[in-house]
Amino acid sequence: MLAEIITIGDELLIGQTIDTNSAWIGEQLSLLGISVHRITSITDNESHIISALNQASNRVQLIIITGGLGPTKDDLTKQTLCKYFNTELELNTAILNQLEKRYKAFNVSFSKVNQDQALLPKACSILPNTRGSASGMWFEKNEVIYISLPGVPYEMKGILTDEGFPKLKAHFTTPNVIHKTIRTIGVPESQLAELLIDWENSLKQYELKLAYLPSPGFVRLRLSGIAKDQKLEKIIISKIEELKALIGDYIYGFEKETIEMVVGNLLTQKQKTLCTAESCTGGNIGKLITSISGSSTYFNGGIISYSNAVKINTLNVNQQDIKDFGAVSQQVVEQMAKNARKILHSDYAISTSGIAGPTGGTKEKPIGSVWIAIASQNEVKSKFYTLPYNNRERNISVASSYALNFLKKEFLD
C-alpha cells in the first residue's frame, strides 16, 4: 500500500513556509502501515497540479493533497480538482448552514467570499472541517483515493484525525502495525545507541524495528512490528521492561506524554502545588505547565524575575549575593526558589537562571550555562547544566524541560 503527498503553495517553493504538513502526514501514514513513496511540493497553478496528480496516480493508490483551498483568488486547487475529476462545484447547503452558524457565533459577517467555501465539487465525499472554513474532500478515480485538505496544519490534522484516517482504515486492509514509543530526556542519541547495542541486536529475531527520534533535549525510541498474532504485544512489553533496566534513569514517559504532562499528573496524584521563579527561561516553564488543561489545580503561578531589580524587590534575593556571585549562580537560584515558594504559597518552586545567548557568555559561564533549583518545604536542591547549544531558543526550551525533569526525579518519583 503506497501513498504520495502533494503540498500546494507558492510559499513552500520560495521558502517562506517550511512544509511541516508532509512530515506529519508521513508519520501518521507510516503508523497506519502505509508507505509514503514520494512527497511533492508545487505551486498553486492548474497545469502543475494536474500534472502532479497524473504522475502520482500512476505510482500509488492514495494521494493526499494539502493547500490551495483558501477563500481568496490565489487559491485554485478546488477548481482544478473539478477539472481533473470532470465534475463541477455545487452549493452544499449543509456546509453553508454550518459556516453561517459559526460566523454568527463569532459575530463575524458572513460575506460572499465566506459563502463560496460551501461551493464544493459534486463528485467528492466531504470531510467536514470543524476548525475552519475549507472542507476536506475525498475523491475516488480508477481505484486511487485522493484526499484534498486545507494547508493550515491545525485544520489539516483535525480533518485527517477525525475523518480521513478512520475512513482510510475502513477502506483498506492495512497490516496490524504496533508502535510503542519510549521517551527519554537528558541523554544524547549516540550515548543511548551505545548503551543499547546488545538490546537492539536482540530485536531482530522478532522482526521488531527501532527508530531513534531525537529533538533538543529528548530522544524518543519507537519500536515497531507487524503483529501476525497476539504474541507480539507481549514481546514488546517484555522488551520495554528490559529497556527500563538498561536506561530507566533517562525514561520519563511513554507514547504522547510530554514532561509537563507527566509532572502535572504526579502533582495531581500527590495533591501538591507548584510555582515558578524564572529568569533565563522568561516564562517558558509557566507556558509549558499551563499548556495542560486542568493545570490550575496544581499550578499557582510564577514570578518572571528577568531583571535583577525584580529578583531583589519581588523575590527578595540578597542584593550582595547577586553582586558577589552573579545572577547566574547557585546562591541566587536557590534563593529564587526558596522565596518564590513562600511568596506564592506553594509546595514546590522551580527556579532558573542562565545565559541563553547569543550574547552574554563568558569564559566561566559560557552560553548554555544554566542553574536550576527546586525548593520544597524541607529542602532546596540545585544543579548546574552546560547545554551544548549556541542557540537562544534551544537553550530556553531545553532548560525548561530539564527543570521540570529535575522536579520529577528529585521530588515526585
Added chain:
Amino acid sequence: MLAEIITIGDELLIGQTIDTNSAWIGEQLSLLGISVHRITSITDNESHIISALNQASNRVQLIIITGGLGPTKDDLTKQTLCKYFNTELELNTAILNQLEKRYKAFNVSFSKVNQDQALLPKACSILPNTRGSASGMWFEKNEVIYISLPGVPYEMKGILTDEGFPKLKAHFTTPNVIHKTIRTIGVPESQLAELLIDWENSLKQYELKLAYLPSPGFVRLRLSGIAKDQKLEKIIISKIEELKALIGDYIYGFEKETIEMVVGNLLTQKQKTLCTAESCTGGNIGKLITSISGSSTYFNGGIISYSNAVKINTLNVNQQDIKDFGAVSQQVVEQMAKNARKILHSDYAISTSGIAGPTGGTKEKPIGSVWIAIASQNEVKSKFYTLPYNNRERNISVASSYALNFLKKEFLD
C-alpha cells in the same frame, strides 16, 4: 530560469525529519531570481533517484539534490549519480589529503569508511565542503546543471553559499525578482480579501502577484514581481503605500518582523520598560518577549497570576471584585495591570485573563473569551476579545500576540 529541488532520505518520508533544506534553498534561489518549479522528496533508492532526475531534467535547467551522501551503506546517491551520468568514482587525492588533515586535527582515526568520502565521480566539478566530509558535486548534462549536496543543513548551506551560488551567478543571467511581505494581525484572510478587491485588481497591469499567507491571528501578504528596470521597486513601494491607507490599522510590520520584535524595537526607541501579569496566557507573553535577544533592556519581568490567590496576595487584586465580577473581567484585568506596573516598577504592564479551554467556558464567557489590559503611568486601557478557537494552544498564542499588538497600537505607535 527554473529549478527543482530533490531531497533524498527515508527520514523525510516517514516524517522523522522535517525537510527544512528545501525551504532554505527555495528562498535563496528566489532571491537569485531563479524560480523553484517543484520540490520532491524521495527515498535513498537507485530507481527512485534516477526516475526523479529524469523527470526533473525534462522540466527545468537546474536541479539541486540534497542527502544520501553519508559514509554508510544505506547512502546510495553517489553511486547512483555515477550511473545516471555514465561515469565512475575515482580517488580525489586533494580531497583525501584535506580529509586526512581534518581527522588528524580532531584526533579521530581516519578509517576506510572516511577515506571513501574522497571517492568522487570523474564527471563532476567538486564543490569543496569545509564543514564536513561529503563534498558537493556539480554536473552538467544536456544543458541542465545538477548540484548534489550533503543533507546536513549546516554543510549544505555552507557549500551553496561559498561555492554553489557564486558559480550559478556566473553561469546564468537571472531575472531580478522582488518580494515584499506586509504583515497584518487581527483580521481574517477573507475580510482582508474583501477590503483589497480593487487594490488586488490594480496589481495585474504591473504583473505583480499577491499571496495571502495566514497563520493563527496573522495574515502575511506577499507581493512579487520581476523587475525589468528600476520602475518596479517604485511601483511596489507606492502599492504598499496604498495598502497602508486601506488596511493600515491591521499592519504591524514588514518582511521577517514578528509582533514581539516590533514591540521590543519600539520600547527600545522610546526607552520604556515593560512587565506582565498573565493569567490565561500562563507565561507565554513573557516567553515571546524574552525570545528576543536583548529583551533584558526593556523587559523587567512578570507575575504569572494563575490562581486567584496569587492575583489577590501577590498582585493585590481586590478579592470582592473577583467574587463579584469573576477572574475574567474588566475590573480584575485592569487591577492586574495597574498593580503589576507598580510592583515591577515598569512603564507599561500587560495583563491577561481569559478562558483558554477546552473546559471552563460558560454561556456568558465562552471558550476564547479574553480580557486584556495595558497600564501606563497615566491610564489603563482594556479590551475584551472573543477568539474563534476551540483550542487551548491557539487561544493562548493568539491572545498573547493580540496583547502585544494592543500595547503597540494604544501606547507605542
